[in-house]
Amino acid sequence: MAGNPERPSPMAEHSLPEHIADELRRDILRGKLVPGAQIKERDNAAEMGVSRTPMREAIRILAQEGLVVLRPARSPLVADPPFDEIADQVVVLLALEKLSGDLACQHATQDDMDRVRAVADRFETTFYTADRLASFETDMEFHTAIAAASRNRALAETHRAYLARLWRIRYLTSRRRRNRATVLDQHAAILDALLKRDRVAVGAALDTHLGTLTEDIRQLFITEET
Amino acid sequence: MAGNPERPSPMAEHSLPEHIADELRRDILRGKLVPGAQIKERDNAAEMGVSRTPMREAIRILAQEGLVVLRPARSPLVADPPFDEIADQVVVLLALEKLSGDLACQHATQDDMDRVRAVADRFETTFYTADRLASFETDMEFHTAIAAASRNRALAETHRAYLARLWRIRYLTSRRRRNRATVLDQHAAILDALLKRDRVAVGAALDTHLGTLTEDIRQLFITEET
DNA sequence: AAGAAGATTTTGGTATACCAAAACCTGTTG
DNA sequence: CAACAGGTTTTGGTATACCAAAATCTTCTT
Known part of the structure; x- marks a missing residue:
């Protein structure tokens, strides 16, 4: 539980998933998450102090952007395109x-x-x-x-x-x-x-x-x- | 509970959200869901016999495609662009x-x-x-x-x-x-x-x-x- | 009778529990 | 010692419970 303890009120203007996506995106661009690395939604969610649901959605956003790739029944990966x-x-x-x-x-x-x-x-x-x-x-x-x-x-x-x-x-x-x-x-x-x-x-x-x-x-x- | 009662096994090859998205897409294109109509995730999920989670994801897919528009804290709408x-x-x-x-x-x-x-x-x-x-x-x-x-x-x-x-x-x-x-x-x-x-x-x-x-x-x- | 304030309902957002498939570990066997 | 079979753990997918904001309905006031 290293995340911030204050639970943000729901229905915020800039949604929680987007905020998480921003965070992950920065981690990827800054190199904290290297291409090919796994993004386990449980661990990452816990690390950021949120539940899996918004984390899932954030991952989908990044997948849509092409920064992560989704595999059926497997952990998403940080994209590493040829x-x-x-x-x-x-x-x-x-x-x-x-x-x-x-x-x-x-x-x-x-x-x-x-x-x-x-x-x-x-x-x-x-x-x-x-x-x-x-x-x-x-x-x-x-x-x-x-x-x-x-x-x-x-x-x-x-x-x-x-x-x-x-x-x-x-x-x-x-x-x-x-x-x-x-x-x-x-x-x-x-x-x-x-x-x-x-x-x-x-x-x-x-x-x-x-x-x-x-x-x-x-x-x-x-x-x-x- | 008008949906099919058989619970499909998880981790199917073509995911449930995609299947739901296909269904909704057809409804929109065929005119069953007219532009401007609300898509309430609770009702639609119940109608198709699935839970809200995959329905949510399906709606996001369609939003990504531009067929529905998301509003903060409001029901998604079938897109009706000028x-x-x-x-x-x-x-x-x-x-x-x-x-x-x-x-x-x-x-x-x-x-x-x-x-x-x-x-x-x-x-x-x-x-x-x-x-x-x-x-x-x-x-x-x-x-x-x-x-x-x-x-x-x-x-x-x-x-x-x-x-x-x-x-x-x-x-x-x-x-x-x-x-x-x-x-x-x-x-x-x-x-x-x-x-x-x-x-x-x-x-x-x-x-x-x-x-x-x-x-x-x-x-x-x-x-x-x- | 019309408008406003408050209670109730509806609804999307989030957290959590449970399931099955995949991965992993381990002990056994050839 | 290598390889395989079995069970255990991990992990993503789904269902469900709970919360607060928005909308709606109710009722009281003017």
């Missing part, structure tokens, strides 16, 4: 992001554009600070802002799901990017094209950006010798 | 399907192509039979076969999710399509381009096909005066 599978997901993510950029050029309000620019600026300032995680999260926020600017809720939601699924691997690549300055340049190019509402240029810039991502991931897998 | 939201989803579906076609041109095996052709043939034969539902399901199978031919599992899965979400509305439009023969022509065009592995032509054919879908949906909303 390179090909991740590459496939990156392809889809790229398509979603290009669609986002394209739609944003057509439908984004000035407010949307301003928000994207603001996040890009913030990314630039946090880029050289020590907090890698904060910088990375701002990076993700940049892409999320573009998806939001598409003014297509379904697209933004699906994009968010893919981003979550690739979160960990992107975090791993972000700390070993050979030329980290390229990221800044690429973001600048995307932002520039977006502000001009140049659909072709946006597509090209995103192609470049996520193309290097695929290459980075490949390198990561090679050095890890998975 | 036109704009559905239009947004169709835009994403179109993008996914164009990506599928594009990748299929590059990576599909001959077997994949044969399967697509087989489904297209089957659709043509069932098209004029009385069973609208069977014909419609074959139509959906055609699009699923293309997604499978992309050889991208993530893409196929996301595509499947969107297809499920739009299942009902597409079923409704399929029975009021003004010129039903166009569908056959459009499918033929898609198949033709696909077999030639002509990426541009596939994209164009899919644009046409799903363009008419959007128009059909718009008409449906106008006549329904939602």
Whole structure:
């Protein structure tokens, strides 16, 4: 019973399962739960001081996001997808992001554009600070802002799901990017094209950006010798 | 207790929640559960002779698919999205399907192509039979076969999710399509381009096909005066 | 008669108990 | 000593009990 003893009142605004899912997600991304590890709902629930029911639901949420895999009648595992599978997901993510950029050029309000620019600026300032995680999260926020600017809720939601699924691997690549300055340049190019509402240029810039991502991931897998 | 009395043994191959979800999905698509209706987990669970736990999970599955919406501390509802939201989803579906076609041109095996052709043939034969539902399901199978031919599992899965979400509305439009023969022509065009592995032509054919879908949906909303 | 305050019911969220299948341990046997 | 059979433990799946928030109904007041 290492968990917090105070029993939260039911029907909270942000549900308990989501809170648990957030917790587990952080554990996975931070590496406390390594890929391939078992997630036993009894133990984890006890450790967090909650019952199995919300823990179950939290695990389902993460399974939906692709961070854990469910096996029939067996403990769920932290996902450990092979390179090909991740590459496939990156392809889809790229398509979603290009669609986002394209739609944003057509439908984004000035407010949307301003928000994207603001996040890009913030990314630039946090880029050289020590907090890698904060910088990375701002990076993700940049892409999320573009998806939001598409003014297509379904697209933004699906994009968010893919981003979550690739979160960990992107975090791993972000700390070993050979030329980290390229990221800044690429973001600048995307932002520039977006502000001009140049659909072709946006597509090209995103192609470049996520193309290097695929290459980075490949390198990561090679050095890890998975 | 109108449900079947035999208690199925746990750990079945196809889990109970999925089975319940299938049941509910059919009820929604067939119109037994109309959009906007409440889904009370207690009542529905009792009606199907299962407990609330698997019913809950089934409802989450459908929520994930977008067929039902969850409200905090309230009964889930059968989704009843406004036109704009559905239009947004169709835009994403179109993008996914164009990506599928594009990748299929590059990576599909001959077997994949044969399967697509087989489904297209089957659709043509069932098209004029009385069973609208069977014909419609074959139509959906055609699009699923293309997604499978992309050889991208993530893409196929996301595509499947969107297809499920739009299942009902597409079923409704399929029975009021003004010129039903166009569908056959459009499918033929898609198949033709696909077999030639002509990426541009596939994209164009899919644009046409799903363009008419959007128009059909718009008409449906106008006549329904939602 | 209309509105508000309080009691009751309904309902989803959570905790817990029980079951069977899978995994694990152990003692026996060839 | 290896391999297998049996029982024990572990674990996820399901059912059920309980709780509090929301909704609904009741009744009292104006």
